[in-house]
Structures are given as structure tokens and as C-alpha cells.
Amino acid sequence: MTGTDQGAAMTFEGVGKAFPKADGSRVTALADINLSVPQGSVTGIIGRSGAGKSTLLRMVNGLERPTEGRVLVGGRDVGGANGAALRAIRRDVGMIFQHFNLLASRTVRGNIALPLEIAGTPAQQIRPRVDQLIEQVGLSALGDRYPAELSGGQKQRVGIARALATNPKVLLSDEATSALDPETTQTVLELLERINRDLGLTILLITHEMAVLRDVASHMAVIEGGRIVEAGPTYDVFRKPAHPTTRSFLSGVTGATLPGFIAGRLLPERPDGPSQEVIRVTFAGQHATDPMLARLATDLGIAANILSGNIEEVGPHPFGNLLLSLDADRGAQARAYLERHGLTTEVLGHVR
Numbered sequence: 253m254t255g256t257d258q259g260a261a262m263t264f265e266g267v268g269k270a271f272p273k274a275d276g277s278r279v280t281a282l283a284d285i286n287l288s289v290p291q292g293s294v295t296g297i298i299g300r301s302g303a304g305k306s307t308l309l310r311m312v313n314g315l316e317r318p319t320e321g322r323v324l325v326g327g328r329d330v331g332g333a334n335g336a337a338l339r340a341i342r343r344d345v346g347m348i349f350q351h352f353n354l355l356a357s358r359t360v361r362g363n364i365a366l367p368l369e370i371a372g373t374p375a376q377q378i379r380p381r382v383d384q385l386i387e388q389v390g391l392s393a394l395g396d397r398y399p400a401e402l403s404g405g406q407k408q409r410v411g412i413a414r415a416l417a418t419n420p421k422v423l424l425s426d427e428a429t430s431a432l433d434p435e436t437t438q439t440v441l442e443l444l445e446r447i448n449r450d451l452g453l454t455i456l457l458i459t460h461e462m463a464v465l466r467d468v469a470s471h472m473a474v475i476e477g478g479r480i481v482e483a484g485p486t487y488d489v490f491r492k493p494a495h496p497t498t499r500s501f502l503s504g505v506t507g508a509t510l511p512g513f514i515a516g517r518l519l520p521e522r523p524d525g526p527s528q529e530v531i532r533v534t535f536a537g538q539h540a541t542d543p544m545l546a547r548l549a550t551d552l553g554i555a556a557n558i559l560s561g562n563i564e565e566v567g568p569h570p571f572g573n574l575l576l577s578l579d580a581d582r583g584a585q586a587r588a589y590l591e592r593h594g595l596t597t598e599v600l601g602h603v604r
């Protein structure tokens with residue numbers, strides 16, 4: 253998904269952003285960003301605090317301008333647009349926020365109507381459109397409530413309805429579920445998925461939680477220190493993470509963690525004398541349900557101990573992680589066998 257792409261809803265071409273500092277020097281927030289967000293995708297950008305996620309997102313609706321390169325939305329250069337051209341791009345780009353940004357003085361209806369009023373939509377068209385949006389986000393009975401009378405999840409639904417009011421082609425989500433509890437997060441993510449599917453809307457979201465990408469993103473990119481260090485279809489990245497930062501984010505969601513009694517004894521290098529190799533085996537797609545450990549035992553006579561494991565879903569695909577220990581003398585042979593059968597393996601260390 254890197255590089256310029258005809259099927260792209262948004263493209264970042266060699267984008268850099270430097271902010272001036274008070275002492276006259278400059279801080280580089282983003283450098284050499286090349287990314288293309290496929291039309292109709294839910295694309296997630298993950299990174300730690302200060303990595304540059306917000307700056308990247310804010311370039312899509314022209315709230316920040318690149319100091320290098322171009323950001324294209326539907327083929328139009330956002331950074332070069334002004335006046336009516338910029339307003340036209342912004343109408344195509346809705347945005348939702350971590351803290352919802354609702355007007356406390358307006359009801360649910362009033363908040364959702366706001367972008368329509370700003371766009372000069374005739375009053376008689378606003379009411380039915382707002383009714384439709386309220387219905388779409390599942391808030392039918394709550395139209396006359398004020399934000400203070402709503403839960404976090406309900407507030408975010410208002411934010412989503414407001415972002416959809418002008419029929420945008422792209423929805424930007426700035427940590428939209430970070431202020432919500434896990435259960436509410438799920439319901440809001442499901443709503444975003446439904447909107448993506450039913451309206452064909454491209455969603456670009458930023459998050460610091462890999463679980464959000466696992467649950468909704470078809471494509472993802474990892475950003476660190478203002479640079480994209482890894483990008484691709486989410487499932488591929490989960491299966492074969494190439495960058496240490498990606499692996500570190502993944503270790504938080506792939507569930508399988510070493511039990512304490514092993515983790516405390518894990519040696520990076522193989523010790524002298526008899527030892528066990530500790531490996532992570534990643535199962536994906538059709539292989540997720542194959543009885544590979546039984547086959548390892550019958551075909552090669554290698555017995556593996558299961559230390560921990562889990563199977564979950566990345567998008568529609570099964571995805572599993574197993575942590576095993578096995579005789580270090582047979583480790584290379586076992587890994588080669590598993591890799592040959594489409595599994596991914598990684599040596600985590602050794603125990604005596």
C-alpha cells in the first residue's frame with residue numbers, strides 16, 4: 253500500500269513536516285512519508301505518543317500543511333488548496349475525535365445539524381437528513397438530549413453522525429475509542445465497520461492500540477519517530493511483523509505470553525549442555541486449525557511442550573499464537589518443518 257496508487261482514496265507522497273521552535277530551530281514531526289490508503293479500506297496508523305500520528309491525520313483535511321511532498325485526497329492536492337477548493341476537499345473529509353468535540357449547548361440533533369447549517373443546506377432538508385443520521389448510528393430515541401446526558405459511546409455516535417452529515421468520502425478517526433471502555437469500544441468499532449461496508453466510506457484512523465487494528469483495519473502502517481517503519485494489509489503484518497516496533501505492539505494483543513517461570517529463566521543464547529528451545533509459532537488462515545503439533549510428533553518424532561497459546565481473529569481470518577519449548581537439538585528441524593507447512597516461527601530464547 254505504499255507509493256502512488258490509482259485505487260487510492262488518499263496518497264502521501266514524500267511528505268515531511270517540520271515545526272518551527274521558539275529558539276529558531278525546527279522539530280521534524282514527519283519525514284519521507286509515502287503511503288497510499290486504498291479506496292474503501294479501513295486503514296489504521298499505529299504509533300506511540302509523539303510519533304506523528306495526529307500531524308499525519310491533520311494533513312488530510314488541511315489543518316496542517318506539509319513542508320515537503322504532497323497529500324492527495326481523491327487526487328486533489330490538499331496542501332496546495334485554498335478557499336473554495338480547500339472547502340470542497342473538507343466537505344469530502346469527515347473527522348471524529350477522542351473527546352468527541354460536541355457543543356454542550358446543542359442537543360444531539362443540533363450537533364448533527366451543525367455541518368449542514370454551515371454548508372448552507374436548506375432548513376427543510378436538514379431535519380430529514382438528521383433523522384436519517386440519528387437512525388444510522390442507533391440513537392433514535394435520544395435526539396433531544398444534550399451531550400451531558402449521554403454516555404461516552406453515545407457521544408461518539410453523535411460525533412460519527414455529525415461527521416457523516418455532509419456525505420464525506422473519507423472519515424478520519426483521531427483515537428476515537430481511546431476514551432471508551434472495552435465494551436463500548438467494540439460497539440463503536442462495529443459501527444465504523446458497518447459504515448465502511450454500507451457506505452463504501454474509506455476510513456483512516458490513528459490509534460496506539462493494536463487491538464483496534466486487529467478488529468477493524470484491513471490495512472495498517474506503523475509510525476515511529478515521524479517515519480513509517482512498516483505498512484501493509486493488517487493480516488500480513490500480523491503474520492510476519494518485520495520491524496521491532498511492530499512486534500512490540502503485537503506482543504500486547506496476540507495474547508500468548510510466556511509464563512513467569514519460563515520468562516525468568518530465558519537465555520538469549522543456547523547454553524552448553526542439554527537445553528530446550530523456546531519458540532513462538534504463528535498460525536494463520538487455513539493453517540490455523542491444522543493439527544500441526546500432532547504431525548510434528550508423528551512425522552518427526554519431536555515432542556513439543558505447550559507453554560501458552562491462543563487463537564483469535566484478525567478481520568475475518570483465524571490467527572493463532574503458540575509458545576512452545578522443545579529439545580534444542582531438534583529446534584532447527586522442527587522450525588523448518590513448521591515453516592514448510594505455512595506457519596511462521598520465531599526463536600524467543602533457550603532454557604536449561
Ligand SMILES: Nc1ncnc2c1ncn2[C@@H]1O[C@H](COP(=O)(O)OP(=O)(O)OP(=O)(O)O)[C@@H](O)[C@H]1O
Pocket residue numbers: 271272279280281299300301302303304305306307308460
Ligand atoms: N504545532 C506544533 N508545534 C511544534 N511541534 C509540534 C506541533 N505539533 C506537533 N509537534 C511535534 O511533532 C511531533 C509529532 O506530534 P503528533 O501530535 O503528531 O504525535 P502523535 O503521534 O499524534 O502523538 P499523541 O499520540 O501523543 O497525540 C511531536 O514531537 C510533537 O511535539
